[in-house]
Amino acid sequence: MARMGAIAQRAEALLGTAVAATSPVAGGDICTSTRLRLSDGRSALMKTRPHAPADFFTTEAAGLRWLGEATAGGGVDVPEVLAAEEDCLVLAWVESTRPTLEAAERFGRSLAATHAAGSPVFGTESGGDGYIGTLPLPQRSAPTWPEFYATRRLLPYLKLGRDRGHVSPEDAGAVESVVRRIVDLAGPDEPPARLHGDLWGGNVLWSGDNRVWLIDPAAHGGHRETDLAMLALFGVPQLPRVLDAYDEAAPLAEGWHDRVALHQLFPLLVHACLFGGGYGPRAGEAARSLL
Known part of the structure; x- marks a missing residue:
């Protein structure tokens, strides 16, 4: 009281x-x-x-x-x-309701519009750290997305995961191999998208009038496939319709399905750092699927 x-x-x-x-x-x-x-x-x-x-x-x-x-x-x-x-x-306050197909379609189109609003840089203009869960999140900008993703997303959490004993040497080696090949694996160049940055289903609220709301962001300029890959990793209601509506509004680059594992490496490593368990092996498996 x-x-x-x-x-x-x-x-x-x-x-x-x-x-x-x-x-x-x-x-x-x-x-x-x-x-x-x-x-x-x-x-x-x-x-x-x-x-x-x-x-x-x-x-x-x-x-x-x-x-x-x-x-x-x-x-x-x-x-x-x-x-x-x-x-x-x-x-x-946002009063949540059950998700609907219409809301999923609206979400896909709206997320495409958010991404299209863009960002001046990969990262943030201020360059100060953000937060992902309880962990600091490096946000200093980089000139290209592959460099940003490798140096601000994969390598910091790979090191922390290894230091905490949550990522094995074998799994770490697979992630490091991905980092070495990241320019080839990243797909076509795209301008910085305006990302939520921590877009798992718990940060998506469904409300009346078929509206969807985003909460708890780790917002930055990044690659739009990163938000979509995180939705797929941890699940969100009506995901196939969300992705279809997104692709209809803003067609994704050829081969995007093949890059899902690349974009999922970051949240898997973060979860390995925070929770251990099977997340380190899952990161290693995702990395090996790209090689």
């Missing part, structure tokens, strides 16, 4: 609106999430995390706003950022 009271007081100070009720929200692995029912009739979501890095929530908020810039051009919806401070993030 005391914690809920403190959350309500902090929200009132940030929003300038009384909080009528609070209730915990399940599903967060890193942050504590609380639904706020405001006295003006709105609902909001407040995220807190003890001892979070000073820029943890402000980085997430900046990513949401950047993705939200594409919404006017048909991009995917993102929740409005109501407040972002070192200790918390407050977002407009």
Whole structure:
């Protein structure tokens, strides 16, 4: 009760609106999430995390706003950022519903529009680290996508996974072989796309009016196939229709199916670093499938 009271007081100070009720929200692995029912009739979501890095929530908020810039051009919806401070993030509440075929089609088209909004660089213009789960995420730009993916995505997490004993020497060797061949494996050059960056099914909310919303981004400029590959890796409802609608709106380059494993190496290595288990062997298997 005391914690809920403190959350309500902090929200009132940030929003300038009384909080009528609070209730915990399940599903967060890193942050504590609380639904706020405001006295003006709105609902909001407040995220807190003890001892979070000073820029943890402000980085997430900046990513949401950047993705939200594409919404006017048909991009995917993102929740409005109501407040972002070192200790918390407050977002407009999104009431989730069951996914529909129509929403999946809209999601595919809208994701294509978000990607097409583009980015000035591969990475971020600021170059500061972001976050993927609890891990730092290197975002310093690189002149090409293969260089960015190799040096900012694969190699840092390969090293960490090996240091933690979660990636075997044999699996690490396979990933290193992919890095050496990455220019040949990457496919046709494409301009930087505006990526969500952590697009697994848990970060996709389905709501009324066949709308889809994206949350918890690791936003950056990258290769659009990366977002699609992560959707496929961890699953999302109606995935075949999402991909078909995307391809209809923005046709994918020839051979994209063959590159899915390349783009899945990054999240597999991240999960190996965080959780161990079978993720290291899965990364090695994905790497060997490309060689």
